[in-house]
Amino acid sequence: MRLYQAVVIIGFVALLEVLCLAGVIDKVTMPAPHIILRDFVLMIAHGRYFSDIGVTMANVLIAFAAAFIVGVLTGTILHGYRTARDVLDPLFATYYAIPVFAFYPLFIVIFGLGDGPQLLIGFLLGVVAVIVTILNGLDRVPNVLKKTARINRLTALQTAMQVTLPFCAPYLLTAAKLALAYAFIGVIGSEFILARSGMGYEIGFAYTNFDNATMYPLILLILLMSIFANGLLSRWEKLLLARRGQH
Amino acid sequence: MSSAHVTLRGVTKVFPASGGASGVHALGPIDLDIRKGEFFAVVGPSGCGKSTLLELIAGLTTPSEGDVEFEGRKIADIPDGVGVVFQEDASFSWLNVRDNIEFSLRGKDLPAEEKARRVEAAIVMMGLTDFARTYPAQLSGGMRQRVCIARTLVMEPRLILLDEPFGALDQQTRLLMGDEILKLWRATGATVFLITHALDEAAMLADRIGVMSARPGRLIDVVETNWPRDRDSRIVERDNFGLLTSRLWKSLREESMKTMGRTMGGA
Numbered sequence: 335m336r337l338y339q340a341v342v343i344i345g346f347v348a349l350l351e352v353l354c355l356a357g358v359i360d361k362v363t364m365p366a367p368h369i370i371l372r373d374f375v376l377m378i379a380h381g382r383y384f385s386d387i388g389v390t391m392a393n394v395l396i397a398f399a400a401a402f403i404v405g406v407l408t409g410t411i412l413h414g415y416r417t418a419r420d421v422l423d424p425l426f427a428t429y430y431a432i433p434v435f436a437f438y439p440l441f442i443v444i445f446g447l448g449d450g451p452q453l454l455i456g457f458l459l460g461v462v463a464v465i466v467t468i469l470n471g472l473d474r475v476p477n478v479l480k481k482t483a484r485i486n487r488l489t490a491l492q493t494a495m496q497v498t499l500p501f502c503a504p505y506l507l508t509a510a511k512l513a514l515a516y517a518f519i520g521v522i523g524s525e526f527i528l529a530r531s532g533m534g535y536e537i538g539f540a541y542t543n544f545d546n547a548t549m550y551p552l553i554l555l556i557l558l559m560s561i562f563a564n565g566l567l568s569r570w571e572k573l574l575l576a577r578r579g580q581h
Numbered sequence: 582m583s584s585a586h587v588t589l590r591g592v593t594k595v596f597p598a599s600g601g602a603s604g605v606h607a608l609g610p611i612d613l614d615i616r617k618g619e620f621f622a623v624v625g626p627s628g629c630g631k632s633t634l635l636e637l638i639a640g641l642t643t644p645s646e647g648d649v650e651f652e653g654r655k656i657a658d659i660p661d662g663v664g665v666v667f668q669e670d671a672s673f674s675w676l677n678v679r680d681n682i683e684f685s686l687r688g689k690d691l692p693a694e695e696k697a698r699r700v701e702a703a704i705v706m707m708g709l710t711d712f713a714r715t716y717p718a719q720l721s722g723g724m725r726q727r728v729c730i731a732r733t734l735v736m737e738p739r740l741i742l743l744d745e746p747f748g749a750l751d752q753q754t755r756l757l758m759g760d761e762i763l764k765l766w767r768a769t770g771a772t773v774f775l776i777t778h779a780l781d782e783a784a785m786l787a788d789r790i791g792v793m794s795a796r797p798g799r800l801i802d803v804v805e806t807n808w809p810r811d812r813d814s815r816i817v818e819r820d821n822f823g824l825l826t827s828r829l830w831k832s833l834r835e836e837s838m839k840t841m842g843r844t845m846g847g848a
Contacts, residue, residue: 478669481641485665486685486736496687500675578674578718 365546374551383536383552390521390533391559393449397456398517402510404457405464410494412465413472429462434520438528451528456520460513467512471505472498504578507571511564518560585614586740586772587638591647593797594633606797608633610647613791613800615774620766622775622783624829625793626840631776634798635744638774639665651740664738668745672717672725672732679704679713682731696735703731706765723754727761734765741766743775747782755779756814759786763813780833784825785816792832795839802832 347367353359354366365373377383412419434455441451475498483493499506525534533552540549593609608630615621625631636642637649640659649656651663664685672681682703686696704710707727717725726746733741743762747755763786766773777783783790784806792802806825808816816822 476669476671478667478671479673481665481667482671484641484659485639485663486687487659488688492688496684497673500673503675574675577716 401460401513409468456517459520460516463512464509467509471502586617587615593646622787626837630798662739664733707731
């Protein structure tokens with residue numbers, strides 16, 4: 335993080351602190367940031383909600399992995415089948431106009447109130463973003479690299495592993511970032527309405543009970559986890575692109 | 582130089598068109614013998630099928646009619662012993678110079694020491710010693726092309742195909758790269774087949790120069806340069822160098838005008 339970015343964030347938090355302490359934002363709506371931080375430390379120190387955090391994290395990871403793996407495989411296969419791609423392209427283009435959350439009653443009927451609906455929503459939100467990103471990457475593999483692979487008498491699998499995949503590595507990372515973000519959104523969002531445990535469920539429960547000492551620390555934890563995971567992927571992406579002179 | 586290393590007999594290439602339209606007759610018929618150890622260059626107007634000709638010899642595409650033979654065997658797929666350097670940057674951006682060069686030896690049934698020896702020799706020959714750990718993005722266009730040439734060299738090809746390898750480089754770099762190519766041609770004893778649009782480049786480098794017509798590309802002239810094998814870019818200072826390029830231009834001018842007319846006419 336650059337200095338000016340840190341200054342902006344610290345400035346924003348300081349502003350909130352002042353507004354809360356001055357009573358502009360009343361404490362029922364939002365406690366002062368130092369109170370949230372204190373509650374957060376207490377929550378972590380006492381191990382409260384660890385099981386919910388574990389459930390959410392496990393579901394986010396499963397939804398992310400499923401969206402990423404299925405997306406990469408589907409994108410790779412579709413890239414080789416022009417007709418199938420032509421048929422599906424309009425669907426991909428309009429996919430994010432479809433409110434996946436609207437299908438939650440159907441998912442409950444099919445999967446019940448377990449982890450299934452959350453996983454499915456996290457997966458569905460991410461998978462198409464991965465497919466589209468992978469197709470984009472594969473479209474950009476220069477012909478001359480494919481010819482070089484042929485001249486070196488590489489098999490289709492060797493070409494994929496030694497040329498296509500490394501060329502598409504930045505796109506894979508972008509796809510991973512998107513899949514992770516959508517997995518967070520899908521899983522935690524659906525926990526509000528579809529679950530009996532998990533961070534989203536606990537935040538919703540705390541909200542209905544005016545339990546700010548639980549709600550805000552959990553929101554802070556989600557923020558930190560999401561920023562940390564995306565930060566790691568971004569750092570990796572930056573290193574990769576810098577080496578390739580693309581950054 | 583003795584027997585034919587590469588032979589083309591009645592080679593024609595027609596690219597099929599979609600939607601019932603007639604195909605594009607890109608090339609031929611072409612008959613040509615390239616001698617073993619020879620440096621053969623091909624010049625021709627834009628779009629005459631020069632690169633298609635190279636791809637036919639490389640086995641990257643198949644002729645619609647006729648046969649291409651390398652060392653007496655008909656080319657059906659990528660033949661063993663052939664290396665290609667393309668005009669576009671074909672270096673792998675995710676590998677450093679050494680790994681890029683070593684790429685051609687991956688999976689080859691060679692002892693590790695032999696692979697290392699070949700890579701080291703290619704690095705030295707192409708003047709890349711100080712850049713072995715550098716990534717292509719940190720190199721100039723000329724240096725990246727050297728990496729691609731080195732990657733071809735480690736295969737120890739008996740036939741080196743160069744598809745306008747200096748097309749993206751400035752004139753001075755092209756002359757110097759030409760010297761490098763002549764050096765490695767002499768050092769390896771390989772047959773070299775060069776595609777270029779630059780008449781002076783062809784005249785400086787080649788033993789023989791094939792002049793192609795406008796599309797569909799046919800050989801309309803083959804010019805012997807009669808240069809000594811031990812030559813370099815200073816050959817451009819010779820009086821008969823100008824005569825040679827003049828002869829090439831005389832053969833090409835009308836063909837180039839045909840191409841230009843076709844382009845301007847939108848055909």
